[in-house]
Amino acid sequence: MFVEIIDLLRARRSIRAYEDRPVEHELLQQLLVAAMAAPSACNSQPWEFVVVTQPEILDRLRSKLLFARYNAPAAIAVCGNPSIAHNSVSRKFYWVQDCSAATQNILVAAAGLGLGAVWIGVYPLPSVIKPVREILALPEEVTPLALVYVGYPAETKPPSDRYEERRVYWEQYEPRKRRARHKNAKYE
Numbered sequence: 808m809f810v811e812i813i814d815l816l817r818a819r820r821s822i823r824a825y826e827d828r829p830v831e832h833e834l835l836q837q838l839l840v841a842a843m844a845a846p847s848a849c850n851s852q853p854w855e856f857v858v859v860t861q862p863e864i865l866d867r868l869r870s871k872l873l874f875a876r877y878n879a880p881a882a883i884a885v886c887g888n889p890s891i892a893h894n895s896v897s898r899k900f901y902w903v904q905d906c907s908a909a910t911q912n913i914l915v916a917a918a919g920l921g922l923g924a925v926w927i928g929v930y931p932l933p934s935v936i937k938p939v940r941e942i943l944a945l946p947e948e949v950t951p952l953a954l955v956y957v958g959y960p961a962e963t964k965p966p967s968d969r970y971e972e973r974r975v976y977w978e979q980y981e982p983r984k985r986r987a988r989h990k991n992a993k994y995e
C-alpha cells in the first residue's frame with residue numbers, strides 16, 4: 808500500500824493537453840472531497856473552491872493568463888477566505904499553506920482517478936489575481952491561490968525521478984554539501 812502511494816505521487820505530472828470531453832460531475836466532486844481532506848493549521852480550513860466548466864468562462868481565463876493557455880474542460884479555483892477560517896492564528900498566517908495542501912490533494916487525486924491536471928499559479932502575483940478575481944466574481948475577502956486545470960489527459964509523461972541524495976541531510980545540516988548545483992526548472 809505504502810509503495811503504491813509513492814508510485815502515485817511520482818506518476819502525478821503536470822498535464823497540459825486534454826481530450827475534448829468533459830469531466831463527470833462525480834469525479835469533480837471527488838476532487839473536492841480530496842481537497843478538503845487536506846491538513847490545515849489548527850484545522851482552520853480557510854478554503855473555498857470555484858469549479859468552472861462553462862467554456863466561455865474557461866476561455867476568459869485562458870485569454871487573460873499567459874501560462875494557462877491549455878484546453879482543459881474544467882478548472883478548480885482554490886481560494887483562501889480568512890473570514891471563514893476556524894482559527895484566528897491560522898487565518899492570519901497559514902492560509903497559503905493550507906490552500907496549497909488542498910491544491911496538491913486535488914492534483915494527486917486527479918492522477919489517481921485517471922485524470923490529468925496542472926497547477927496554475929495565481930497568488931501572490933497581483934497581475935494574475937486581479938483577472939481571476941474579476942472573471943470568477945470573487946469578493947474582496949476571497950483570494951485565489953491557484954487554478955487547477957482538470958481533464959482527461961491527451962499526453963503521457965513518465966513518472967518523475969527527482970530524488971537527489973545530495974539534497975538530504977540526516978540529523979543536522981552539513982554546509983560542505985552546498986556545492987550541489989540547482990537544475991534549471993523548466994516546463995517539459
Ligand SMILES: Cc1cc2nc3c(=O)[nH]c(=O)nc-3n(C[C@H](O)[C@H](O)[C@H](O)COP(=O)(O)O)c2cc1C
Pocket residue numbers: 819820821822823874875925926927928929967993994995
Ligand atoms: C506554485 C506553482 C505554480 C505553477 N504555475 C504554473 C503555471 O502557471 N502554468 C503551468 O503550466 N504550470 C504551472 N505549474 C506547474 C509546474 O510547472 C510543474 O509542477 C513543474 O514543472 C514540475 O512538473 P510536474 O508537475 O510534471 O512534476 C505550477 C506549479 C506550482 C507548484
